[in-house]
Amino acid sequence: MEVRYLALALVFLSGCTTALKTPEIAVQPAEITPENKVYIEPQPVVEKAPTKKTKLKAKNASQNTPQNHNYVGMQGFLTRPPMFADSNQEKSFQRCLPIEITGLYQSGKTISIHAKQNGQTFSIVGINRKAFTLTEQNKVLLLEQYFAKELILSSVGRKIASEQERVCAGQTWKSMQREQFQFVIGDPEYRQQTQFAGSEYDVWTYGSVRQSNLRYYYFLSDRLVSWTK
Incomplete structure (x- = not known):
């Protein structure tokens, strides 16, 4: 009798356990529909502004x-x-x-x-x-x-005419006028006044120390009187 009741109790408990289990549901992957697709709008290409160096090159060109x-x-x-x-x-x-x-x-x-x-x-x-x-x-x-517009050179006298020819040929000589010398050689790099034997000389310096080609020309009363090379 007790064995029969015990068997019935086991059957009852077994049924309850089966009823409490949650049925397994197979999860299907979600279908991708057109509504679910993500659209990325292309962004416009932004050109970099030219650098300052580029602008300077364009200006020089x-x-x-x-x-x-x-x-x-x-x-x-x-x-x-x-x-x-x-x-x-x-x-x-x-x-x-x-x-x-x-x-x-x-x-x-x-x-x-x-x-x-x-x-x-x-x-x-x-x-x-x-x-x-x-x-x-x-x-x-x-x-x-x-x-x-005009080349102003004295043209009076045979001597002056001869000097003009020498100036136009690029020649220099003692006692030539300062303006003639400037026309032939050009303006000096340096210019200074110096006293010697009671006279004041206008000293014109050409060349440079770096190139070791200094040349000195001495003028007295606006005429070339001496030079060193």
Whole structure:
């Protein structure tokens, strides 16, 4: 009897345990529908602003041909020795003949002025041992300083006429006038006054210590009296 009740109790408990279990549900992966897709809108490409260095290059490139044409067509003389892009042009250039400026150009830091003389074209890059530079207003100050419409040289007397020929040929000699010397050699790097034997001399210095080519010229009463090389 007790064994039968015990068996019935076991059957009852077994049924309760089965009823309490949670049925397993298979989870299916969610289906991706068009509504679930994510759309990423492409962003516009933003170009980087050019650096300051790039802007400077663009500015320099625009200056390769300066727009100032005030010098073109000018006719006259250079009152100081010119510098040429080609040193061979110096041999055929005649200081006492007028030139006509036909153009002004810039390549990097080099300014060149093109001029015609007796049917020849010359490329001049400086005057008085100094290279041309261009201001912000497209002006070449050296050209304005040493360009003259007329060449003023004395022309009275046979001796003066002979001196003119020597000046135009680029020659120097003792007792030549200071203005003639400046026309042939150019202005000095240094200039000073010195006293010697009761006279005051005007001493002009050319060259440089670094290149060991200093030259001294002594003037008395505006005439060349001595020099050292």
